[in-house]
Every structure is written in structure tokens, then in C-alpha cells.
Amino acid sequence: MRRLKCVVAYDGTDYSGFQVQPDQITVQGEIEAALRRITGEEIQIVGSGRTDAGVHARGQVFHFDTASGIPLEKWAFVLNNQLPDSIVIRSVEEAAPTFHARFDVKVKEYRYCIDNGPTPDVFRHRYADHIRHPLDLEAMRRAAAHLVGEHDFTSFCSAKTFVEDKVRTVYDLRVEQTGSEIWVVCRGNGFLYNMVRIIVGTLVEVGQGKRHPDEIKDILQARDREQAGKTAPAKGLTMWEVTY
Amino acid sequence: MRRLKCVVAYDGTDYSGFQVQPDQITVQGEIEAALRRITGEEIQIVGSGRTDAGVHARGQVFHFDTASGIPLEKWAFVLNNQLPDSIVIRSVEEAAPTFHARFDVKVKEYRYCIDNGPTPDVFRHRYADHIRHPLDLEAMRRAAAHLVGEHDFTSFCSAKTFVEDKVRTVYDLRVEQTGSEIWVVCRGNGFLYNMVRIIVGTLVEVGQGKRHPDEIKDILQARDREQAGKTAPAKGLTMWEVTY
Numbered sequence: 001m002r003r004l005k006c007v008v009a010y011d012g013t014d015y016s017g018f019q020v021q022p023d024q025i026t027v028q029g030e031i032e033a034a035l036r037r038i039t040g041e042e043i044q045i046v047g048s049g050r051t052d053a054g055v056h057a058r059g060q061v062f063h064f065d066t067a068s069g070i071p072l073e074k075w076a077f078v079l080n081n082q083l084p085d086s087i088v089i090r091s092v093e094e095a096a097p098t099f100h101a102r103f104d105v106k107v108k109e110y111r112y113c114i115d116n117g118p119t120p121d122v123f124r125h126r127y128a129d130h131i132r133h134p135l136d137l138e139a140m141r142r143a144a145a146h147l148v149g150e151h152d153f154t155s156f157c158s159a160k161t162f163v164e165d166k167v168r169t170v171y172d173l174r175v176e177q178t179g180s181e182i183w184v185v186c187r188g189n190g191f192l193y194n195m196v197r198i199i200v201g202t203l204v205e206v207g208q209g210k211r212h213p214d215e216i217k218d219i220l221q222a223r224d225r226e227q228a229g230k231t232a233p234a235k236g237l238t239m240w241e242v243t244y
Numbered sequence: 245m246r247r248l249k250c251v252v253a254y255d256g257t258d259y260s261g262f263q264v265q266p267d268q269i270t271v272q273g274e275i276e277a278a279l280r281r282i283t284g285e286e287i288q289i290v291g292s293g294r295t296d297a298g299v300h301a302r303g304q305v306f307h308f309d310t311a312s313g314i315p316l317e318k319w320a321f322v323l324n325n326q327l328p329d330s331i332v333i334r335s336v337e338e339a340a341p342t343f344h345a346r347f348d349v350k351v352k353e354y355r356y357c358i359d360n361g362p363t364p365d366v367f368r369h370r371y372a373d374h375i376r377h378p379l380d381l382e383a384m385r386r387a388a389a390h391l392v393g394e395h396d397f398t399s400f401c402s403a404k405t406f407v408e409d410k411v412r413t414v415y416d417l418r419v420e421q422t423g424s425e426i427w428v429v430c431r432g433n434g435f436l437y438n439m440v441r442i443i444v445g446t447l448v449e450v451g452q453g454k455r456h457p458d459e460i461k462d463i464l465q466a467r468d469r470e471q472a473g474k475t476a477p478a479k480g481l482t483m484w485e486v487t488y
Contacts, residue, residue: 009365009366087366089363120332122302122330123371125332
């Protein structure tokens with residue numbers, strides 16, 4: 001047996017999220033079905049974390065154990081041949097038998113894309129949320145600065161969460177512009193359920209002038225989901241990179 | 245009554261082409277249904293030309309006549325509200341009553357996108373054809389040069405065509421590279437059925453070393469579809485711009 005570590009990109013539009021769920025088409029389900037066809041083994045993969053329905057990945061990481069003798073350099077090609085076009089294995093490497101894709105995560109990076117052009121870019125309609133009126137990026141950046149660091153993110157977490165400890169560290173939260181696209185880049189040691197989407201939804205309300213940038217301090221302190229902004233739509237979010 | 249000229253972009257992946265067909269979901273069908281809901285009129289739009297199933301557009305043009313009093317500057321917004329996310333009206337302007345979206349075309353530009361990276365870019369899987377092994381761009385450019393000008397393009401036209409006159413003028417045929425993407429840009433006074441896709445399919449065979457660049461001259465002269473290369477997949481093709 002050996003343990004393999006894989007990096008996978010996916011267009012999450014047509015999946016009910018990453019994690020296997022009964023009677024749903026999921027990314028994990030597709031990958032495990034491909035592994036079954038290739039190896040004949042009943043393999044369960046372990047992802048770095050789940051992503052919600054409609055959320056994409058550029059660098060999701062998972063591991064699995066196999067007795068298959070397929071040479072390392074052939075794995076990505078063989079897997080991609082068995083996977084739909086919307087899931088692409090980017091790399092496969094051998095990992096230590098103790099490597100764990102979820103427990104060993106050091107940093108996760110998510111990026112959220114807002115199409116802020118006057119009319120939507122049709123070739124980005126699956127990967128960006130269109131907001132028609134120009135956003136005030138300077139205000140969004142001032143607001144974002146309040147979220148960097150170690151905080152209790154209860155206000156920025158779906159009320160449906162059962163996790164007890166809601167303290168997380170955001171290392172970096174940038175608001176960048178490329179043409180008519182605005183990218184919110186968020187790096188942290190871990191994220192609560194819907195946390196990036198609620199952060200983005202709140203920053204957007206600041207960018208629309210509906211909230212003052214310094215309100216973020218009060219929202220954090222309130223520890224109350226009701227105080228923050230709307231959850232931004234799933235389609236703009238991409239799990240960008242996982243660092244171990 | 246007034247005549248309106250519209251520019252529309254669409255993700256053609258999920259449509260049976262532009263033109264209305266019985267029992268099929270088409271771009272024209274979606275636009276006409278939206279116009280019916282907005283105006284109450286039975287409007288038939290006239291496109292600059294059809295696009296095949298799976299082919300996209302950035303700048304398809306159509307015209308229609310309406311008695312509706314909707315102000316010109318509201319039209320795009322009102323239409324986009326009624327259209328699926330995969331069809332976006334980019335502009336609406338008033339045209340002369342004699343303007344005709346098909347008959348008045350001067351130049352059409354198509355672009356074909358090849359993803360030539362070692363693994364496919366999952367966010368381009370609907371809009372680019374993935375070719376894994378690096379293509380020889382210089383050979384493709386040499387081959388392309390033979391196609392520029394006025395030629396009988398019978399060899400680069402689907403055998404299913406009923407058009408008599410197969411002489412067309414290609415003004416420009418460029419092979420460009422942007423990162424791992426190769427773009428074939430083709431401008432001409434008109435294109436035969438599948439012409440751009442057969443040109444691209446043949447250039448790809450040159451880029452793969454399966455054909456010599458100067459073979460193009462013989463293929464043109466043969467006036468025989470069998471002599472040219474395969475028809476490149478629809479998904480890489482985009483109707484880029486129509487000039488009047």
C-alpha cells in the first residue's frame with residue numbers, strides 16, 4: 001500500500017459539493033467511482049475540506065491509499081481519462097504514510113470573483129457573481145483590514161454550524177482588480193461554514209455604500225450572524241490553494 | 245415600428261445552435277421568447293448567421309422590428325432580466341429601417357481557442373479544446389498563410405453544404421499564444437459551413453507534425469473535403485465580431 005496526494009481542480013457548477021452524499025452527484029463521488037474503475041479497489045478519498053454546492057476548486061487536495069502498481073507519473077493521465085471534463089487532476093505525488101489531507105493543512109486560500117462590468121461576461125457566468133454598479137474598492141479594502149488577524153468569526157459563520165471554537169486567523173484579505181473583475185483573496189488557517197462567502201457579502205455591502213468600513217469591528221464583536229451581510233453566491237468562490 | 249440592432253454574447257454549450265429549430269433549445273428561441281414576454285409581440289429576429297450547436301458568440305448581431313415604446317437605453321437591461329445567464333445582450337441601438345443583420349455583413353471574425361497546457365484548465369473546459377502535446381506554432385503560421393486571400397474553399401467546407409459558390413476571401417488568419425492557450429483568429433467576408441473548424445482541424449494536424457505546412461496549397465486545389473483535416477470540436481469556436 002502507498003499513500004498518494006493529489007491536487008484537483010473542478011468546475012463545481014453541476015455538483016452537489018465536494019463531499020459524498022447519498023443520491024447526489026458530488027466531486028468526491030466521481031473521483032471514487034473513477035478510482036474503482038481503474039484499480040478495482042473500494043477507495044475512500046480524504047479531502048482537505050468540503051466545498052459547498054456550486055463552489056469551484058483550482059487546488060483542492062485529497063489523499064488515498066492504494067495497492068495499485070500504476071506508475072506515479074501515469075496517475076493523473078489515467079484518472080483524467082476516467083473523469084468528466086469538469087474535474088481535472090492536476091498532480092499526483094507519493095506522500096508519507098502519515099500524511100493527512102485534512103489534519104495537516106497549514107494555510108488555505110480562497111478567491112472570490114465579482115464581475116463588476118456593466119453587462120455580465122457570459123464566459124464567466126459560472127465562475128463569477130455579476131454586480132452591475134461599480135463597487136468602492138477603497139472602502140472594501142478599509143473594511144477588509146479589520147478582519148485580518150485572529151478573531152472570533154461567529155458573526156461571519158452560518159448559524160447552522162455545530163463547531164464550538166469559532167476563533168480563526170485570517171492571514172491576508174486583499175481586494176484586487178483585474179479589468180472589470182474584482183477578486184477577493186482570502187488566506188487563513190481555516191474557515192468556518194460559509195465564512196468566506198459571508199465576508200465577501202459584507203464587503204460588497206460596504207462597496208455599495210450600504211455600510212461604513214469601520215462597522216466591521218462592531219460586527220465582529222457582536223458574535224451574531226445577523227449583524228453581518230448576505231452570504232455571497234456560491235458560484236463566485238474558488239478554493240484556490242492548500243498549503244501543508 | 246422601429247428596427248433595433250443588438251449585439252449578443254452567449255455560452256453555446258447547452259444550446260442546439262443559434263437558429264430556431266423545432267423541439268430544440270436554441271439561442272434565437274430564447275431571445276424570441278424573452279421579446280414576446282416583454283413586448284407581447286410575435287417577433288422574429290434575424291441573426292448575422294447561424295452558429296452550430298456548442299459554438300459560442302462574443303459579438304453575434306441580430307435585428308428585429310418592434311412597436312414597443314421601451315426607451316433605447318433600457319432595452320439591454322430589460323432583455324437580460326428575461327434571459328438565462330448563458331445569453332447576454334451587450335448593446336441595443338436603433339438601426340435604419342433598411343439595415344439587415346445578414347445581408348449587410350462586411351467582415352466576420354471567428355476565434356478558436358486551443359488549451360495546449362499539459363493538463364486541461366477546468367475553467368476553460370466549455371470554451372477551449374484541450375490538446376495535450378505542444379503544437380508547432382511556426383508550422384501552423386506557415387500553413388495559415390496559404391489560406392489568406394480569395395480561394396475556393398470547397399476542401400474546407402462540410403460536404404453537407406448546398407451553397408453553390410464556395411469562393412470566399414480570408415482577410416486574416418493568425419495563430420497567437422497567450423499563456424498555455426493558442427488562439428486561431430480568422431477574419432473573412434463570409435464563411436462556409438464548418439469552414440473555420442475544418443481550417444483549425446487542419447492547422448492542428450500541421451502543428452502536430454502530421455502534415456507539411458505547404459500541403460495546404462494542394463488541399464485548396466483539390467476542392468475535396470476528404471483532403472483537409474478533421475473538423476475541430478465546436479466548443480473551441482466563438483463568433484467574435486461582425487462588422488457592417
